[in-house]
Amino acid sequence: MPDLFPEPYRIKMVEPIRITDRQYRCKAIAEAGFNTFLLRSEDVYIDFLTDSGTNAMSDSQWAGMMRGDEAYAGSVNFEHLVAAVQDVYGYRFVVPTHQGRAAEHIMSQLLVKPGDLVPGNMYFTTTKLHQEKAGGRFRDVIIDEAHDPQSSHEFKGNICLDKLQAAIDEVGAERIPYISLEGCVNMAGGQPFSMANLESLRRLCDQHGIPIMLDATRVCENAMFIKLREPGFADRSIKAIVNMIGSLTEGCTMSAKKDHLVNIGGFLAMNDQEFHTRAMAMVVEYEGLHTYGGMAGRDMEAVARGIYEAVQENHLRHRLDQTRYLGEKLRAAGVPIVEPIGSHAVFLDARRFLPHIPQSQFPAQALAAALYVESGVRAMERGIVSAGRNPRTGEHNKPKLELVRLTIPRRVYTQTHLDVVAEAVEKLFVRRHDIKGLEMIYEPRHLRFFQARFKPLQ
Numbered sequence: 001m002p003d004l005f006p007e008p009y010r011i012k013m014v015e016p017i018r019i020t021d022r023q024y025r026c027k028a029i030a031e032a033g034f035n036t037f038l039l040r041s042e043d044v045y046i047d048f049l050t051d052s053g054t055n056a057m058s059d060s061q062w063a064g065m066m067r068g069d070e071a072y073a074g075s076v077n078f079e080h081l082v083a084a085v086q087d088v089y090g091y092r093f094v095v096p097t098h099q100g101r102a103a104e105h106i107m108s109q110l111l112v113k114p115g116d117l118v119p120g121n122m123y124f125t126t127t128k129l130h131q132e133k134a135g136g137r138f139r140d141v142i143i144d145e146a147h148d149p150q151s152s153h154e155f156k157g158n159i160c161l162d163k164l165q166a167a168i169d170e171v172g173a174e175r176i177p178y179i180s181l182e183g184c185v186n187m188a189g190g191q192p193f194s195m196a197n198l199e200s201l202r203r204l205c206d207q208h209g210i211p212i213m214l215d216a217t218r219v220c221e222n223a224m225f226i227k228l229r230e231p232g233f234a235d236r237s238i239k240a241i242v243n244m245i246g247s248l249t250e251g252c253t254m255s256a257k258k259d260h261l262v263n264i265g266g267f268l269a270m271n272d273q274e275f276h277t278r279a280m281a282m283v284v285e286y287e288g289l290h291t292y293g294g295m296a297g298r299d300m301e302a303v304a305r306g307i308y309e310a311v312q313e314n315h316l317r318h319r320l321d322q323t324r325y326l327g328e329k330l331r332a333a334g335v336p337i338v339e340p341i342g343s344h345a346v347f348l349d350a351r352r353f354l355p356h357i358p359q360s361q362f363p364a365q366a367l368a369a370a371l372y373v374e375s376g377v378r379a380m381e382r383g384i385v386s387a388g389r390n391p392r393t394g395e396h397n398k399p400k401l402e403l404v405r406l407t408i409p410r411r412v413y414t415q416t417h418l419d420v421v422a423e424a425v426e427k428l429f430v431r432r433h434d435i436k437g438l439e440m441i442y443e444p445r446h447l448r449f450f451q452a453r454f455k456p457l458q
């Protein structure tokens with residue numbers, strides 16, 4: 001693959017990682033109840049659990065940490081954060097939060113009323129939970145292709161306007177507080193929406209007076225895909241594309257732990273003054289004063305600087321190429337992955353990887369556990385365990401996608417690390433028939449994937 005974009009950085013500091021043997025890992029995964037969330041980080045060799053909060057910060061961000069203004073009120077770093085969001089996204093108001101779900105909590109409580117319907121381009125676990133806790137229901141209105149891991153549609157994050165229109169006809173626009181639009185849809189495999197789709201969505205929403213709230217968690221990566229794939233955008237800067245997305249939406253929730261290249265942080269942003277006033281009143285109850293949310297001054301400075309680094313084209317070219325490198329290696333070895341290769345991760349298709357394990361025996365969970373034992377590589381289940389249960393019937397939700405996510409932290413691992421991961425998955429694929437299903441022996445009520453425990457079936 002000669003056309004890979006190289007690292008636009010050099011390494012100034014290193015963090016040793018530990019290689020363990022198979023016997024050690026067998027014991028570790030059993031102690032963790034076959035749930036990779038419950039492993040100790042020290043027992044992991046290459047950690048592809050998530051790209052969330054696992055970023056390497058730049059020298060500029062670390063320098064910014066030393067300029068933290070830790071005043072309780074009115075920190076200058078808050079001003080920098082607000083200015084960066086206004087400049088890059090174009091939203092008028094910013095409410096800082098400690099991470100994305102805190103922004104989702106505040107937004108859902110303030111905008112969603114009992115009985116409301118929130119249409120979105122595929123669910124995200126925490127997003128949906130907060131909508132439901134506010135008495136709302138989530139409705140998936142993503143295009144059908146997003147549920148087909150083999151469809152190579154270039155913008156699988158697009159919203160199906162017919163599905164959305166049907167939802168509006170069914171419940172009435174007044175029961176739809178907003179449309180939830182996620183960039184580089186995580187659960188679909190890191191798949192972007194197109195600008196053309198957002199513009200059509202905007203027109204439909206304008207007809208009905210429905211706002212669009214962006215989940216901006218990975219929107220810079222989405223903007224890079226727009227630049228690479230959508231006619232008319234090749235010469236636009238990433239910042240200009242993100243700004244255009246901002247101008248077509250009423251506000252956003254942000255987990256800065258992803259695209260904005262920090263280890264902790266987030267915010268809620270909006271144009272509506274009344275929403276802002278109410279969000280400020282609520283953030284002081286749950287997070288902290290409205291000029292820091294749940295963040296230290298230094299954290300806000302790192303986010304402010306990270307916002308600008310996140311829209312650097314070289315950074316994004318390298319980022320997407322790392323993911324593509326891993327995906328193309330696996331594809332070449334015949335390993336079933338979600339197509340096309342997305343932004344932040346390569347997703348293994350556990351249904352095709354382990355056709356002998358029925359969904360009721362948690363194939364993606366079993367695959368993630370087996371990969372850890374094979375290699376010390378930690379991945380994440382994104383299938384039936386993550387989908388949880390229907391809050392009304394108590395039945396398992398049975399998602400079409402049964403995936404294992406190999407998630408690449410930003411600016412952390414080298415190409416050789418990617419090779420190690422690819423070889424481990426390839427080895428496991430050869431002896432996939434040895435992998436057995438699991439039985440769930442404990443599950444918490446909400447977000448069960450974090451703490452559920454399993455035992456292997458014989």
Ligand code: P71
Nearest residue numbers: 050051052099100101124125126186217255257
């Ligand atoms: C990821 C995470 C972190 C996570 C969350 C829940 C289960 C497993 C892992 C977090 C997101 C996200 C999107 C699109 C909102 C959040 C919440 N993703 N929207 O992918 O991907 O943000 O973690 O800062 O609270 O590993 P938060």
